[in-house]
Amino acid sequence: MTVAIDRATGKRHGDRAPRPGLGGRFKRSYQKYWYAYAMIAPVIVVLGALVLYPLVYGLYLTLTDANSLNTARTIGVNHIDATYKFIGLDNYKDILFGPTAYDRFWSHFIWTIVWTALCVALHYTIGLGLALLLNQKLRGRTFYRLILILPWAVPTFVTVFGWRFMLADGGIVNLALDALHLPSPDWLEDTFWQRFAAIMVNTWCGVPFMMVSLLGGLQSIDASLYEAAEMDGATAWQRFRYVTLPGLRSVSSTVVLLGIIWTFNQFAVIFLLFGNTAPDAQILVTWAYYLGFGQQPRDFAQSAAYGILLLAILIVFTSFYRRWLNRNEQQLAI
């Protein structure tokens, strides 16, 4: 009963005896690994029932014209059977190349890319800056740290409403801008300012996570490296460039990937900040939600097709990201 209890065992491919027949191989591998399979079985079952089955069902729905008027539903005591029909890849064709493709998909796609890139860049640079400041010997840095993670500590759905009060017409932000004789934009009505506000609020919400993770990374860099660099006469910038950044590489590649995935999928900020009032500031995720649940009749098929497209984008991106990291011989910490 040899369970591969060490990483080394998994690598013993070379010195195997000649392969037995298929049945024998199956039996041997069953005897050898049944512990492992028994232990992962609960998650396999849950994922199969809660992720795989809905995913396949959703894929099927994207090939139909299902909406809230033709799916099975129960009104009172009457049960109405589903009447939607199979239409092949028409949904995808319509989304990507149809006559309204630009207004409905591509404009949101571009905005989603801009949103993700800007937000993650802001999260990372501000987070790194604050982490560097907090990593010095400084009076009261525990206090600063506690205050600075406040946006992460309070649930997003609470703080977004706080921002909504502040940015509303006649809210405190515009009162302050008026007092300074600066123009006071319509944060929640004008498309450009809606986007600006969304990025601002999301940056505010997302910086603490980056800051704290990068601070952890900074503290794990060996102090003797800095001493050695200083002995060799490295300037502050050189120490940052050649000691700090390489030391942060593993943490950075992980948090940047997480940040990209989370920001790309960020639902709460935009949904709660604007509701259904800002069609042009919706990123793809909230737009897909709007198609499926925010309008009447609900367009289930298109919404599901957006979901599949989004997932495909993320998977492709992550594969390239991992490959790129592997080429640079970095290990992703997830």
Next chain:
Amino acid sequence: MSTTTAPTSTAATGQSAAEAGPRKVRGRSRRGRAASLASHGILTVASLIAFFPVAWLVYLSLGPDKDDYLHPGGIWSKMTFSNYSFVLQHTEFFDWLKSSLIVSLGTTVIGVLIAATTGYAVSRMRFPGYKKFMWVLLVTQMFPVAVLMVPMYQILSDLQLIDSYLGLILVYCSTAVPYCAWLLKGYFDTIPFEIDEAGRVDGLTPFGTFARLILPLAKPGLAVAAFYSFLTAFGEVAFASTFMLSDTKYTFAVGLQTFVSEHDAQRNLMAATAVLIAIPVSAFFYLVQKNLVTGLTAGGTKG
């Protein structure tokens, strides 16, 4: 900065070095003080930015009238806790609290229980299909809400689980379970393999090793996974807004939205509710944040 090691140095260079020495030191300490002042300045500004929106929400919650947010200066003179007493007495606040707790705790318990053995298995054992399994766990975590929402809605309405706690818990488990498995794998990786070997030498089966030796050692890791599942389920907006239909079953994330509709915006009550929700959750977060952070980043795995 001494010239004694350079016997060939002329008086001139020696003098310049001696001059440069103290000047450099002085410049350094002045720069140090300026830099530390600048650091304090930047950190103070950043702290204010981080603090202000939350503080503002608390301040607005004390104004008795729903349009007070437009005239914040007026709140000073008529501060009152009337919003809080109204929210606690005349809204569904406690129903929402109950739903939020049922759903979040349910997700936490199921997520951690189911994920624990898997985290151990993928941390210690290599089996055919290992890489694929890890890839599946990774991909499940980046599902956008839009992917599962439509089919889940259809499936749950077929099973009559829309507008039920169980339905929402099941939906949340689809992300909580793989995430907990990842977190726990990271934690199990930090427990030395020698402990497993010792257990096996003493005749324990892998299940026995896991249950008797590793699980007691992994309590901090289990706690991190539990905190994280709880906080994620508590703050989830999209599924809760869609799948919970009756207002006594709303979670806080949905209930809070009901104060602002197209016809009426009871912002003062909303602010008070928001504060009531935020205080316990933030306190909880501050208690666990140290563990949470290490669990999230260093708890990741390699390979």
